[in-house]
Amino acid sequence: MRTRSEKGSDDARGGARDMAPEAWLRARVPAGGLGSSAKTLLNYLLTNIGEAVYARAAEVARVAGVSVSSVTRLAQQLGFDGWPDLQRSLRARYLSGLSMVDVSEVHGVTDTPFQSAMRRDISSLTQAVRDLDEHAIRRIAELLTNASQIHVAAMGSFAAVGQALSHNLLLAGYPSYGLLDRDPLLANTVARLGPSDVLVVCSYWRHYRVVVGAAIAARRRGAKVVVISDYLPQALAPVAEEVVLIPAEGTSFFASLTVPIAVQQGIMATLARIDPERTRRQLEVSEELWGELDLLVDPLRG
Numbered sequence: 001m002r003t004r005s006e007k008g009s010d011d012a013r014g015g016a017r018d019m020a021p022e023a024w025l026r027a028r029v030p031a032g033g034l035g036s037s038a039k040t041l042l043n044y045l046l047t048n049i050g051e052a053v054y055a056r057a058a059e060v061a062r063v064a065g066v067s068v069s070s071v072t073r074l075a076q077q078l079g080f081d082g083w084p085d086l087q088r089s090l091r092a093r094y095l096s097g098l099s100m101v102d103v104s105e106v107h108g109v110t111d112t113p114f115q116s117a118m119r120r121d122i123s124s125l126t127q128a129v130r131d132l133d134e135h136a137i138r139r140i141a142e143l144l145t146n147a148s149q150i151h152v153a154a155m156g157s158f159a160a161v162g163q164a165l166s167h168n169l170l171l172a173g174y175p176s177y178g179l180l181d182r183d184p185l186l187a188n189t190v191a192r193l194g195p196s197d198v199l200v201v202c203s204y205w206r207h208y209r210v211v212v213g214a215a216i217a218a219r220r221r222g223a224k225v226v227v228i229s230d231y232l233p234q235a236l237a238p239v240a241e242e243v244v245l246i247p248a249e250g251t252s253f254f255a256s257l258t259v260p261i262a263v264q265q266g267i268m269a270t271l272a273r274i275d276p277e278r279t280r281r282q283l284e285v286s287e288e289l290w291g292e293l294d295l296l297v298d299p300l301r302g
Contacts, residue, residue: 019234021049021093028078037070038077045090053091057083088127088247092231095249096206117251121258124247128259132244137263140226140242141270144169147224148196150176151189153215155208158248160257161228162202165264172271173282183210190214195222201240202264204230204248205255215239228263 019027025046034042044064045052052060057071060083064071075086144150150169154162159180169176179186187210193199199218203211212235215225219239227240230248246263250256272279290296 019093020097021090022046024093025078025090030077034074034077037066038074040064041066041070041074049090049094053087053094089231091249092247096231113252117256120249120251121256124249124256124259125262128246128263132246132263132266136242136244137267137270140244141267141274143198143224143226143241144174144200144267144271145274146196147198148175149193150174150198150200151179151193152176152200152202153179153186153211154202155181155211157254157257158202158204158260161260161264162200164261165200165202165267168264168268169271171283171286172268172279174271179214186210186214190218190221190223193218193221193223197223198226199223200226200228201236202228202260204260207233207236212236228260 025042029042041060041064044060048063051063055063057068061068061071071083075081075083078086080086080089150166152162152166152169154160159178162180163178166176166178166180177189179189190199197218199215201211201215207229212233215227215236216239219225224241225236225239227236227243228246229243230246232240232243232245244263246259248255248257248260
């Protein structure tokens with residue numbers, strides 16, 4: 001999981017997701033080249049990406065005929081902390097080129113698909129807790145706090161993430177609007193954005209062209225662009241003010257919403273900490289109006 005500042009070398013060396021995994025790996029090779037073990041390992045990865053993205057470092061080393069330390073060193077030479085970091089980025093790029101049916105077949109058939117899905121989400125949440133840059137979350141929260149308008153763009157199943165974020169922002173007293181699965185609304189809204197506005201892009205797996213295009217147009221009009229995703233397409237890299245990359249891999253046909261939902265909850269918790277009085281005041285107003293409109297079931301009356 002990387003912020004914009006941490007992934008600068010990723011873009012500069014051709015790490016954009018819209019490159020094929022093989023081209024992406026080759027583009028990260030340092031100018032001085034690699035040693036013999038590293039070359040052997042790189043060749044293995046280039047020809048066995050589907051297997052390598054799910055294998056442990058020891059298994060990759062064994063099959064490639066190199067030491068485990070060679071796996072770690074190659075990852076570091078390619079700009080990562082170690083094999084797990086490289087593997088996650090490589091797997092995200094590999095999966096982005098697969099259809100939903102292909103992804104389901106990659107994960108295979110399990111006797112307990114429910115438990116498999118739950119374990120995947122637990123693993124992804126653990127990774128997010130470990131790797132997420134809380135300074136980036138704080139910076140995003142500050143951008144939202146100072147924005148004249150906040151627009152959240154999300155499509156497909158991830159519109160649920162955008163809906164949750166937009167709803168919670170509005171509930172907490174922030175001028176938030178959801179741009180969800182409605183291309184004309186997205187285009188018309190972005191046309192009116194300015195330097196005091198923020199566009200939050202919640203987009204994962206396979207990005208919609210309209211969302212990427214809207215982000216580029218928003219930045220051209222001076223608005224701040226925040227990207228919360230599992231990868232960063234090349235076109236988005238230069239326009240994103242802040243980037244938080246998080247896992248969204250599922251175990252069957254569908255990507256997972258678990259970590260994206262958890263991260264937007266974390267952003268809201270951070271906002272509440274920055275300006276608790278603003279949140280408390282707006283919640284009290286909303287609660288009072290809910291009562292007037294009789295929106296909720298009274299637990300005492302059933």
